[in-house]
Amino acid sequence: MPGMSALLNDHEITERVLSHIANRSTDAGDVLWREPVENYRSKERFAAETERVLRRSFTAFCPSAALPEVGSFIARDAAGRPIVAVRGKDGVVRAFQNVCRHRGMRLAADSGCTNAFVCPYHGWTYELNGSLRHIPHAEGFPGLDKEQHGLAPLRAAERHGLVFVSQASTAVADNLAGLPEMIANDQKLYATSSRETEANWKIVLEGFLEGYHIRATHPETFFPYGFDNLNVIEHTGPHSRVTFPFRRIQKLAAVPANERRVTGFVTFVYHIFPNALVTVLSNHTNLLVLEPLGIDRTNLVAYSVTNRGGDPAEALEAATRDAAFTEIGASEDRAMVSAIQRGVPSDANESFVFGRYESAIVHFHRTLDAALRL
Numbered sequence: 001m002p003g004m005s006a007l008l009n010d011h012e013i014t015e016r017v018l019s020h021i022a023n024r025s026t027d028a029g030d031v032l033w034r035e036p037v038e039n040y041r042s043k044e045r046f047a048a049e050t051e052r053v054l055r056r057s058f059t060a061f062c063p064s065a066a067l068p069e070v071g072s073f074i075a076r077d078a079a080g081r082p083i084v085a086v087r088g089k090d091g092v093v094r095a096f097q098n099v100c101r102h103r104g105m106r107l108a109a110d111s112g113c114t115n116a117f118v119c120p121y122h123g124w125t126y127e128l129n130g131s132l133r134h135i136p137h138a139e140g141f142p143g144l145d146k147e148q149h150g151l152a153p154l155r156a157a158e159r160h161g162l163v164f165v166s167q168a169s170t171a172v173a174d175n176l177a178g179l180p181e182m183i184a185n186d187q188k189l190y191a192t193s194s195r196e197t198e199a200n201w202k203i204v205l206e207g208f209l210e211g212y213h214i215r216a217t218h219p220e221t222f223f224p225y226g227f228d229n230l231n232v233i234e235h236t237g238p239h240s241r242v243t244f245p246f247r248r249i250q251k252l253a254a255v256p257a258n259e260r261r262v263t264g265f266v267t268f269v270y271h272i273f274p275n276a277l278v279t280v281l282s283n284h285t286n287l288l289v290l291e292p293l294g295i296d297r298t299n300l301v302a303y304s305v306t307n308r309g310g311d312p313a314e315a316l317e318a319a320t321r322d323a324a325f326t327e328i329g330a331s332e333d334r335a336m337v338s339a340i341q342r343g344v345p346s347d348a349n350e351s352f353v354f355g356r357y358e359s360a361i362v363h364f365h366r367t368l369d370a371a372l373r374l
């Protein structure tokens with residue numbers, strides 16, 4: 001059906017998981033993939049990924065919930081460049097290079113809500129639609145055309161509860177159609193953070209895209225509630241969704257098909273190509289954007305929203321309680337990825353091998369290779 005997500009519905013997910021539990025099986029791809037280790041340490045490769053994929057694609061920038069009202073803005077670096085996204089007076093989200101057209105000062109910092117952007121250096125003032133409204137002592141700039149000095153616009157799109165930005169100079173294909181709504185209007189942003197991790201952005205990403213590591217890496221956190229190597233893995237266009245069921249999903253066997261709701265019984269991890277993840281947990285949802293800072297360093301930008309429904313105060317309490325638990329598991333993952341990174345300069349492996357249970361990672365590398373060839 002047009003406009004519908006290409007992914008399984010709650011009933012179909014439940015059936016697939018229950019069948020895997022009964023058969024001691026899991027979703028599996030059909031090939032092994034060997035990814036050259038050189039692709040994690042080559043500066044040329046890193047520059048190509050930044051220039052030709054991260055800047056060219058529509059990449060997830062923030063949740064729509066981070067821009068709740070007219071004038072709400074988020075400023076941060078994406079693919080190494082300062083960007084600001086702002087909700088305009090017409091309700092439309094726009095994105096600009098966060099750079100003053102006078103002498104290049106950063107215009108907006110962090111996040112907030114404003115009527116206009118006033119440059120901290122000399123006070124040039126821009127409307128929310130990017131046009132240059134005011135130059136103090138304008139007589140000092142004889143002949144300067146204000147129309148030619150608006151903020152440099154970028155392509156922005158609001159889809160599925162997220163704001164996407166492309167830094168491409170020419171139009172790019174919008175490949176977001178197969179994704180479902182991941183964050184709804186009534187979900188509230190309650191936390192934002194950014195954390196530097198000592199690892200290549202692809203190593204960080206890979207850690208989210210398989211359940212093969214759950215038992216060994218998370219023996220006392222996630223494993224007791226989940227399964228050893230049991231996932232549903234789906235692809236839609238360049239994106240993927242990996243479903244991590246909790247053991248309690250077995251209760252849904254007794255629930256009629258049309259009443260099955262999997263929230264609270266699974267964790268969904270959406271990989272939004274190239275560098276974003278949406279993790280839908282029982283009481284909160286995170287958008288994680290992996291912003292590469294160099295071949296071996298990544299900024300993990302996180303936006304956390306409460307899940308929908310119920311009393312807002314209770315929703316917030318449940319979200320923060322769960323987040324404290326998942327943070328322990330996340331720290332186990334960070335320890336793994338930074339330890340992998342320390343081995344990247346070694347010559348022990350010419351390539352990393354990804355097996356049949358790591359097929360969402362295979363899909364990523366295949367898609368990335370294709371995008372680099374475009």
Ligand code: FES
Nearest residue numbers: 100102103119122
């Ligand atoms: S650099 Fe922005 S007003 Fe001068």
Ligand SMILES: [Fe+2]
Nearest residue numbers: 207217218333
């Ligand atoms: Fe993990």
